[in-house]
Amino acid sequence: MSRRARLAFFAVAAAGLAVTLGVGLAGLPSFGSQLTAYARMLNELASPQRHVTDVVSAITFDYRGIDTLFEEFILLAAVAGISVLLRPLSDESRQLPEDKAPNRKIPPPSPAVWLLAVLLSSLLALIGLETITHGVLTPGGGFQAGVILASAIYVIYLGTNYATVERFQPDPLLEASDGVGAFGYVVIGLLGLLAGDVFLSNVVGLGVTGNLIAGGTIPLLNLVVGVEVAGGFAILASEFLDQTAVIRTERR
């Protein structure tokens, strides 16, 4: 339909949606007044039952662990979809970036930028590792830390050039870490089945509240999810980077 017709239809539909949203949102309890019974119960029980201090991590990886498994697989599917979409097509070739002037290599970035990239990426890698391991104690955990670890690689690209970053993210390593992370989650879930309990139940020893290694399978799941998300986001950026820097359409 033409643009005008589409806009007119949208105006009517948006008015209807706004009214429905308004009526629906007005039926909610007033902002900040009460919590659901499930939430209150979990806040009380999570710390004594699972020996962790960060209840959000306990919910993500233990009480609602199966939802996180599905979310992780959505991430895996999205990254696989990007890899398929951005593969070199039949009329494209991969060539390393080169200077427009012939017989000249691309000049390396200035030493100050290189130093900043080294410092920032090391800092980001350390912060990522710290966030993974402290996910049971403080806000953090696998998902956030995976993105922080991937951004350590992004900073390397921003401060140096394509050839350097390719050395840090070989494709087999990234794909292996993505797959191992996703598979590792399922394996840890199967440990519960092997122990005679349900899938994804917390069967490893729980430890003492307040230690880094406490909460049974929760730090293990944090680790595998962190590996998976880091691999996934690094693949994502590497595919886009290849498209921008390397893949060129052949002239017909």
Place this chain on the structure above:
Amino acid sequence: MSVLAYGVVAWLFLVGIYGVVTSRNLIHMVVCLSVAQSATDVLLLEIGYRTGGHAPVFVSLPTHPGPAVDAVMQALALTDVVVGAAVTALLLALVVQVHKRAGTLDPDALRATRD
């Protein structure tokens, strides 16, 4: 306060959808879609908020600071944010390939049939 809080959610969603409908550039459209998606995260957290509550992290403190906010909603919103970014990247990969084949980023100029 309730009106402002829930009104911002409805406003963000509608503005995002308006951006998608009236967009003339596919990349602009994808970013507007991510704005509409963040409205749902904000709503999740608003439902789980309790006035005077603290974050659901229970380290041992000398005095008890009061009730905690809803941790289940935070768990849902947390994975939503990260996975939403990956799906947005998938949409942008689609946009890049569309541009290669059609040569344009204007959604009105795209045709369903091949020329």
Place this chain on the structure above:
Amino acid sequence: MSEAVIAVALVWVAASGTAVVLTRDPLRQAFVAGFFGLGLAFLYLSMQAGDVALSQIVVGAIALPLIVLLSLAKVRKGRE
């Protein structure tokens, strides 16, 4: 006090969300989207959601602008 902070964060989010939609050029929109992501992180933090704020900061300030800018670079290169 905390209610006032949440109100400020909500207004910031609504205003920058509108700005993201009204910025038609994708390159400028990427920067405004970074500002919107920062506002979202501030809102989540003021609602006592530390985990979600951490996710939003790393995703909205690092991953998303990078992907948008790389797509823009690819599209511009194709146009030359």
